[in-house]
Amino acid sequence: MRTSAPRLLPIFRSDGQGRLLARVYLQSDRPATVADIARELELDDGGLTREADRLEEAGLLRSERVGRSRTLRPNEESPYFRDLYNLLLKAFGPAVFVSPALAGIEGIELAYIFGSWAARYSGEPGAAPGDVDVVVVGSPDRTVVYRAAMALTDVLHREVNPTIVSPERWEEGEDGFIRDVKSSPLVALDLTVNE
DSSP: OOOOOOSSOTTSSOHHHHHHHHHHHHTTTSOEEHHHHHHHHTOOHHHHHHHHHHHHHTTSEEEEEETTEEEEEEOTTSTTHHHHHHHHHHHHSHHHHHHHHHHTOTTEEEEEEETHHHHHHTTOOOSOOOSEEEEEEEOOOHHHHHHHHHHHHHHHTSOEEEEEEOHHHHHHOOSHHHHHHHHSOOEEOOTTTTO
16 A cells, blocks of 8 residues: 555555545444455555554554454544544545535635534534535536536545525525524635636
8 A cells, every 4th residue: 555645634654544544534434344445445455454454553443353354443432533533534524525626616606514524624523424515605507516516425425415505695694594504613615726
């Protein structure tokens, strides 16, 4: 599993190690075997197994054997669990993928992740988030936005649900949905990443 350190967060031994940890920590509701994770991440099975061994020895992962298969999960009892989860969320979480996907779409003025993912980004504890809720402010072509959301769903293995609102509706903030969204944690998406 010889890959260089991830550019966004180069504290990991390799990009593969960071992606392995992100897969196990950020998708703990989707347990998978080492072989399945290797295929999903397109990494060498033997290298991934060695990396999983090191991470388990360090107390960051736990594994369970079912027959010849080995399923990985985060070690939530590790003193590093919460901090590592937060680092992985910021470096490998949905915002890293959603921002560039929306950045090139004409007519989007602002975009935010809201709901359970935004709550985790802001440090609120809770269960592993499910789908990714995104509010898009502007007047983009809806078909283009929904097509981008479908592609993101395939990449993130989580449904991406965009809600498009007009700039006027967002600014006025008088309806219940907008009030609820604005009063909860929001993760502003960088729409300049493709410029």
